[in-house]
Amino acid sequence: MSDTITGVFLIIGSFIVLLAGIGLVKMPDIYTRMSATSKASTLGVSVVLITTGFFFGTTGIITRTLLIVVFLMITAPVASHLLGKAAYLNKLPLWDKTKRDDLSGNDYKC
Amino acid sequence: MFLGFAIDFSLALLGFTILLAIVRLIKGPHTADRVVAADLTTSVAIAFIAIYSIRTGETWILDVGLILGFAGFLGTVGYAYYLQLRGKK
Numbered sequence: 001m002s003d004t005i006t007g008v009f010l011i012i013g014s015f016i017v018l019l020a021g022i023g024l025v026k027m028p029d030i031y032t033r034m035s036a037t038s039k040a041s042t043l044g045v046s047v048v049l050i051t052t053g054f055f056f057g058t059t060g061i062i063t064r065t066l067l068i069v070v071f072l073m074i075t076a077p078v079a080s081h082l083l084g085k086a087a088y089l090n091k092l093p094l095w096d097k098t099k100r101d102d103l104s105g106n107d108y109k110c
Numbered sequence: 111m112f113l114g115f116a117i118d119f120s121l122a123l124l125g126f127t128i129l130l131a132i133v134r135l136i137k138g139p140h141t142a143d144r145v146v147a148a149d150l151t152t153s154v155a156i157a158f159i160a161i162y163s164i165r166t167g168e169t170w171i172l173d174v175g176l177i178l179g180f181a182g183f184l185g186t187v188g189y190a191y192y193l194q195l196r197g198k199k
Contacts, residue, residue: 007116010161014120017157021127024134024150030142033134037146041153045160048120049175052160056169064172068156068179075183079149082190087142089197 009051016044029095030087038080042072117165124161127154145189152182 023036046069053065088103131154134147159175 003113007113010116010120013157014123017154018123018127020150021130024147025130030140030146033143034146037150041150045153045157048157048160052164055164061169061172064176068176071176071179079183079186079190082187083142083145086190086193086197089194090142091197092140092142
């Protein structure tokens with residue numbers, strides 16, 4: 001793969017990871033923060049890793065980077081779900097503009 | 111020529127992301143916020159390793175990224191388990 005395309009995709013992937021960091025600081029409660037970091041960081045790191053694999057271009061490196069990408073895409077939702085469940089059991093406050101809370105057992109607020 | 115600039119710029123963006131994660135790590139009102147910040151730091155470290163391997167041409171270091179992803183996942187699951195135990199009682 002040519003050097004220019006590699007550089008462009010590296011910058012795109014790093015920018016998506018930076019968006020995850022901005023969401024981690026600016027979001028109002030822990031559930032939205034977790035939503036921002038788990039999705040955006042997985043996508044950004046996947047773009048960087050796939051670019052690395054096609055930059056070297058040999059079968060061993062492409063297999064290794066795709067293995068890391070598949071592993072990240074399997075484990076990130078599991079970790080995020082467990083952490084969200086733990087946060088809800090600890091009664092962490094929701095954002096005050098939250099529309100509905102399905103786990104509360106009451107009727108819908110909206 | 112452009113690739114060198116792109117590598118430096120990407121490393122700067124990732125370093126700024128780690129800085130934002132450290133802000134949340136210090137400020138976070140609860141332990142769960144800090145665990146989220148540590149998880150993001152692990153992901154950024156994997157991206158760092160990939161860009162480092164492009165810069166130096168050494169490809170063995172990608173194995174370190176694989177093990178780092180595994181360790182980060184186990185750490186997050188362990189913290190979530192103990193937070194869940196603390197919330198139940």
